[in-house]
Amino acid sequence: MRVDRESNVTNLPLVRPTFHVVLWSRSPWHEAGTTPGFVADEYRVRDVTDVVDVLDWARTRSAIWGVYVELQDGDSTLLARIAGTDPSEGAAFEVRAVRD
Secondary structure, X not given: OOEOOOOOOEOOOOOOOOEEXXXXXXXXXXXXXXEEEEEEEEEXXXXXXXXXXXXXXXXXXXXXXXXXXXXXXXXXXXXXXEEOOOHHHOOEEEEEEEEO
């Protein structure tokens, strides 16, 4: 970041990453394992508090659904199962966070 020496103000815009978090319904009856085009819910995530809210939302459903978290940032993908049933037993939710 460049800062103007006289005013101590940056001359570049400050950009905070924004993520869209989408919950997809997993389908054991579909070849790819997910029901295409089905969005259970969507969040715009700006900070870690929003991510915690999304995970809390998902955990309230984990008694019924297997909950998976997928975070995508460029080519990097992190996939983790946090709670719930085995996907082979029924539909599960997947949380996808895609950077704008």
